[in-house]
Amino acid sequence: MGLRIHFVVDPQGWFCMGLIIFVWLFNTLFIPKIILFPHYEEEHISLVTLLCYYLVAFFCVVSLLRASVADPGRLPESPKIPVTERDFWELCNKCNMMRPKRSHHCSRCGHCVRKMDHHCPWINNCVGEDNHWLFLQLCFYTELLSSYTLLLDFCHCYYFEPLKKVNWDIFVFRHELALIRISTFMGLIMLIGITGLFYTQLTGIFNDTTSIEKLANCCEDISRPRKPWQQTFSEVFGTRWKILWFIPFRQRRPLRVPHHFANHV
């Protein structure tokens, strides 16, 4: 299930995701070239500072690509519903298929998604039960990468010693100030945007409520017994091992098999 590639045909989504990849490429190419490598060569920063930047950038792009092509939790054409679970399923009046409660029909993708949170144009995919953990990782690593980039831009302009050995005839150094300003601008936009999104995502998981349920002010679900936050987070990430919550190179396994029981008992 987790290995299934899911590709949404939506030119608007491709454009949005293209913008995100452009911001990532711009910073991952120019920040090391203008700031990290020259300052490392002149011994102003350590190798760890340089490697950490690449590591965070790598984790960020892996979670972006995986969140984008992962199956968010699409329902099969004719699901087998155990007799004991029938009360927890309902009919979607848009695609005429049975789905567990808390699923939602995404008009953009044209199908129902289990425990759908929202459709995100920036990853050109739905965020649902099976890829929510990757979306959270993407928010986390984008926050980290934007903050790191802004910190490096600031230190390069105001804190680090001036570079003495660089060749000022090379394109990136001739346009150094403009490139740093573009990087700072994009870093600020990403940091501010993702901080708001990440905050609502985290509060949603703390309260075991999806963004769609919040918008719809879903009264029936308010009666759900409140679970401890460790449990709701473990269910989203598919593991109780907190260190694995930060690792995008793994397969998510549902923690509790009949998830609709967990949500509606």
Ligand SMILES: [Zn+2]
């Ligand atoms: Zn549907």
Ligand SMILES: [Zn+2]
């Ligand atoms: Zn969708």
